[in-house]
Amino acid sequence: MDRKQEIVEMTIELIQTMGYGNLSFKDLSDRLGIAKASIHHHFAKKEDLGLAVCNQMVEIMTGVTAKFDECGNSSFGKLEMFFSMLATQWDNCQKTCPIGSLQNDFYKLSEDMKICLQKVEDIQLDFFTKILTEGRELKEISFQGPAADQALIIAFSLKGAIQSARLRGSDIIIRSFAQLKLSLQPLPSASKIN
Amino acid sequence: MDRKQEIVEMTIELIQTMGYGNLSFKDLSDRLGIAKASIHHHFAKKEDLGLAVCNQMVEIMTGVTAKFDECGNSSFGKLEMFFSMLATQWDNCQKTCPIGSLQNDFYKLSEDMKICLQKVEDIQLDFFTKILTEGRELKEISFQGPAADQALIIAFSLKGAIQSARLRGSDIIIRSFAQLKLSLQPLPSASKIN
């Protein structure tokens, strides 16, 4: 049955607006047009639904990063495309980052969910680390220090901008992404002496 | 009465562990050793308590940034001190960033709380912008683009690192802060040609 999948996807959507902790079975049943008990039939406990959501996010993140990995663009181009994908997704939108939202409901998460959620972030971090490493070798991307540490700055900046956008408007996302790109650009000439 | 203040401070602490939405009057009354109704006497609605919390955060952020502004250190030194203050505060700690936590419960916030919360972030962003501007002039800090945009990267990186630390451990904070410092350091010599 893909009723199960339907529930998972609606849950992800609602997590982005009200968070995992505040999300209720009634919210889901209202929006899906089925009874609360029907959701419990597919996911006995809320925790089971939460874990399915995290697993789905692993799959999504794996798929998205793999698509960019294979796209044939330059390293810097891959970063740019990733940023602009996110910017499009969060333009004029009142949702927040699902990873950040779940991290914030830390105290409501089961151990399984925590492990799975960390995996989602790992996949994203590995994706950035790989691009940064090869980009620096090819002199397409410029930064100092370990690529894995620079990947943290990128991932956290993206997450933070998206989280603040509901409060401050999507301009904050555009500005953050532009600044990230600027700071990673290879220096054109002597213009970056100080 | 500073019972009122006591309630606000405990609320901030609990927001950092369970979030504003999941926080209940019973949680507060248990920890403070007073009855639920007594809290309602000081703050009729939960929304009133929430607004008091946001106002308190404005005061705290104002005080902290003012302290660093006046400390006489170099621009880069001020940044370093701010980072190490946060790193100390979040070492071996299971709390999250109170600003990020409240931002995440966006859909539970009153309009007043949203305005006030944005102000907290504004104060922090202005603080960073000012340091970055004067630091670049004095050639103590190096970055490209508008100082206000670079301030976003710093603020969001700090917030993101603290949010991920509960899941990944406080190492992630150390690494993020070190990488931020590295990327803002003035170039020592020709070592940053690419």
Next chain:
DNA sequence: GTCTATACACCGATAGAC
């Protein structure tokens, strides 16, 4: 200002009919 008691809504979860 603090307490006990309580009203009322909603939550996750279950029982059992269809």
Next chain:
DNA sequence: GTCTATCGGTGTATAGAC
């Protein structure tokens, strides 16, 4: 697989005694 009905627990909020 979906439904209605319901249970026990908990949430915000209020009433009223002290």
